[in-house]
Amino acid sequence: MKTVSDIGELGLIERIAARLGSAAGGGHGPGDDAAVLPVTDERLVYTTDVLVEGVDFDFSYCSGADVGWKAIAANASDVAAMGASPRWSVAALSLRGDTPLELVDDLLDGMVEAGRRWRIELVGGDISTAPAMSVAVSMLGEAGAAGPVLRSGSRPGDRVCVTGSLGGAAAGLVALRGSLPREGAVERLCVRHLRPTARVEEAHALVEVGPTAMIDVSDGLAIDLAHLVESGGVGCSIDPAAIPVDPDLDALGSALDPLETAVLGGEDFELLFTIPPDGVRPARKRLAKLETAVTDIGAIIEGDRTIGDRSLEDWRRLGWEHLRVR
Amino acid sequence: MKTVSDIGELGLIERIAARLGSAAGGGHGPGDDAAVLPVTDERLVYTTDVLVEGVDFDFSYCSGADVGWKAIAANASDVAAMGASPRWSVAALSLRGDTPLELVDDLLDGMVEAGRRWRIELVGGDISTAPAMSVAVSMLGEAGAAGPVLRSGSRPGDRVCVTGSLGGAAAGLVALRGSLPREGAVERLCVRHLRPTARVEEAHALVEVGPTAMIDVSDGLAIDLAHLVESGGVGCSIDPAAIPVDPDLDALGSALDPLETAVLGGEDFELLFTIPPDGVRPARKRLAKLETAVTDIGAIIEGDRTIGDRSLEDWRRLGWEHLRVR
Numbered sequence: 017m018k019t020v021s022d023i024g025e026l027g028l029i030e031r032i033a034a035r036l037g038s039a040a041g042g043g044h045g046p047g048d049d050a051a052v053l054p055v056t057d058e059r060l061v062y063t064t065d066v067l068v069e070g071v072d073f074d075f076s077y078c079s080g081a082d083v084g085w086k087a088i089a090a091n092a093s094d095v096a097a098m099g100a101s102p103r104w105s106v107a108a109l110s111l112r113g114d115t116p117l118e119l120v121d122d123l124l125d126g127m128v129e130a131g132r133r134w135r136i137e138l139v140g141g142d143i144s145t146a147p148a149m150s151v152a153v154s155m156l157g158e159a160g161a162a163g164p165v166l167r168s169g170s171r172p173g174d175r176v177c178v179t180g181s182l183g184g185a186a187a188g189l190v191a192l193r194g195s196l197p198r199e200g201a202v203e204r205l206c207v208r209h210l211r212p213t214a215r216v217e218e219a220h221a222l223v224e225v226g227p228t229a230m231i232d233v234s235d236g237l238a239i240d241l242a243h244l245v246e247s248g249g250v251g252c253s254i255d256p257a258a259i260p261v262d263p264d265l266d267a268l269g270s271a272l273d274p275l276e277t278a279v280l281g282g283e284d285f286e287l288l289f290t291i292p293p294d295g296v297r298p299a300r301k302r303l304a305k306l307e308t309a310v311t312d313i314g315a316i317i318e319g320d321r322t323i324g325d326r327s328l329e330d331w332r333r334l335g336w337e338h339l340r341v342r
Numbered sequence: 343m344k345t346v347s348d349i350g351e352l353g354l355i356e357r358i359a360a361r362l363g364s365a366a367g368g369g370h371g372p373g374d375d376a377a378v379l380p381v382t383d384e385r386l387v388y389t390t391d392v393l394v395e396g397v398d399f400d401f402s403y404c405s406g407a408d409v410g411w412k413a414i415a416a417n418a419s420d421v422a423a424m425g426a427s428p429r430w431s432v433a434a435l436s437l438r439g440d441t442p443l444e445l446v447d448d449l450l451d452g453m454v455e456a457g458r459r460w461r462i463e464l465v466g467g468d469i470s471t472a473p474a475m476s477v478a479v480s481m482l483g484e485a486g487a488a489g490p491v492l493r494s495g496s497r498p499g500d501r502v503c504v505t506g507s508l509g510g511a512a513a514g515l516v517a518l519r520g521s522l523p524r525e526g527a528v529e530r531l532c533v534r535h536l537r538p539t540a541r542v543e544e545a546h547a548l549v550e551v552g553p554t555a556m557i558d559v560s561d562g563l564a565i566d567l568a569h570l571v572e573s574g575g576v577g578c579s580i581d582p583a584a585i586p587v588d589p590d591l592d593a594l595g596s597a598l599d600p601l602e603t604a605v606l607g608g609e610d611f612e613l614l615f616t617i618p619p620d621g622v623r624p625a626r627k628r629l630a631k632l633e634t635a636v637t638d639i640g641a642i643i644e645g646d647r648t649i650g651d652r653s654l655e656d657w658r659r660l661g662w663e664h665l666r667v668r
Binding site: 026048049050051052053055056058059060061062063064065066067068070071072093094095097098100104106107108109110139140141142143144145146147148150152154155156157159164166167168230231232239247 | 352374375376377378379381382384385386387388389390391392393394396397398419420421423424426430432433434435436465466467468469470471472473474476478480481482483485490492493494556557558565573
């Protein structure tokens with residue numbers, strides 16, 4: 017089985033260019049010092065996200081394509097949370113020398129697949145070796161006339177809403193790590209973790225309804241909601257009973273507390289947004305066309321920041337953090 | 343000594359935001375899902391470059407600030423080689439949990455310092471832990487009315503020119519690894535390796551003279567020249583005696599062959615460009631104002647691709663490659 021070391025950097029770059037050239041179909045792809053972007057919208061947003069082997073993913077339970085997909089999806093979710101449309105991406109791959117070329121191909125395929133899903137062109141990259149694989153992707157999006165939507169615009173009286181359901185991705189990770197049989201609801205949880213959906217179409221539809229602030233739920237509801245209210249200088253009062261817990265969590269029985277998983281679990285990549293009360297129904301209606309639920313979970317207030325009778329700070333202390341937990 | 347693990351991801355993000363907020367001075371900095379860019383030029387170029395501990399750098403001979411500087415400089419060099427002006431950057435940092443916070447501060451300071459040098463705003467980032475540090479930076483540049491300058495435009499009859507001198511960065515690495523006393527010419531070689539200069543101002547001046555193709559010398563003259571002539575579908579005839587070998591190489595005596603080091607050594611970040619013969623003098627004149635030499639090292643021809651009596655392919659086989667050599 018040929019590895020990264022066997023063909024060297026130049027060989028790998030040629031292999032990747034050939035693979036992306038046939039798959040991604042972009043006219044502005046790799047092959048120069050930098051990619052030239054055909055920008056037509058001057059309102060650009062720019063973000064980056066890195067996934068590291070052994071920390072953010074583990075090949076004992078995921079494939080190269082899963083990693084490639086998630087690297088693109090996580091960035092696309094950040095762009096979507098700005099109310100923008102993801103357009104271009106570059107990737108810096110750090111690969112172990114003993115990485116089989118098939119795994120590299122698989123990684124690229126996952127990136128291309130996600131790129132196709134949200135119409136993102138992979139226009140460039142860089143490669144180095146490393147003791148563990150890491151995939152650092154950056155992404156540019158176009159904000160359009162209505163965007164960008166910042167985190168900071170919430171006003172007292174706004175409703176706090178979230179798309180889809182929460183807790184599924186964290187539960188999926190538990191199922192994958194515990195090697196639970198992948199069928200039915202458990203399989204759906206695993207897919208939720210391995211192949212997250214960036215709410216790109218939903219963000220696009222929401223922007224037209226006029227959210228006052230928006231963020232994606234990547235670190236967990238408690239943390240991301242804290243970011244939102246802190247940057248807006250407002251408080252919030254969230255009703256725990258209203259939080260849309262992923263119904264598939266039932267499949268794990270008592271292994272996980274559903275509410276805690278929904279509040280603290282990361283990587284659901286749902287959109288958390290605030291909107292004046294009369295915007296909730298139009299938002300729900302628009303996203304119904306995409307078969308995505310919108311749930312009103314509480315209010316922006318002046319003063320305290322709570323989910324139920326616990327402060328966000330208390331929830332946050334229990335929360336999921338890359339560096340301290342792992 | 344406090345480490346990355348001690349303060350966790352959120353603590354680290356706050357620390358970095360505070361440091362960048364006071365130092366980088368950008369109004370579009372970290373703090374939302376993505377940065378919003380005030381784009382005024384629709385001709386954008388986009389690139390990425392990753393540096394990995396133990397592969398691209400080693401803390402036995404360099405500081406955090408050196409790494410941060412080089413991460414920015416390498417990207418700025420790619421942008422410059424497109425004839426564009428670097429403007430915005432995002433960085434994905436993968437850090438070992440036991441990394442002292444002082445080292446992280448130092449890394450950021452190096453990035454900020456390089457950003458100031460070339461007027462690049464650091465507008466966002468991401469953090470993860472990893473078994474080895476890696477710094478993946480992506481960068482956006484504005485190409486202006488005259489750009490971008492691709493690699494592919496060389497025509498037979500063009501002269502092949504290079505800025506500055508070659509071989510110094512590779513020699514500096516040898517000096518650093520060999521722990522040679524850092525004084526005089528040796529010190530200059532070390533600085534050349536640790537604190538490379540992206541030829542941003544030079545590229546800007548060159549674009550107005552009309553280079554037909556341009557690339558930066560990051561992998562070594564042999565490899566980067568091969569990229570240039572291959573993408574142009576042309577040949578080249580380079581006079582080895584004309585190649586501007588860094589005069590400081592003399593300080594290493596017989597430890598390195600000067601010509602081979604100049605042809606094969608990477609990371610000099612000089613500009614290699616082709617230009618019609620009557621453009622050489624104006625190019626030289628313009629760059630003289632920046633105190634940067636322009637050396638005519640040969641011609642673009644139809645047919646063979648040679649430096650002296652060796653083909654580029656033969657040189658290339660001897661060449662410096664991240665993955666195979668290390």
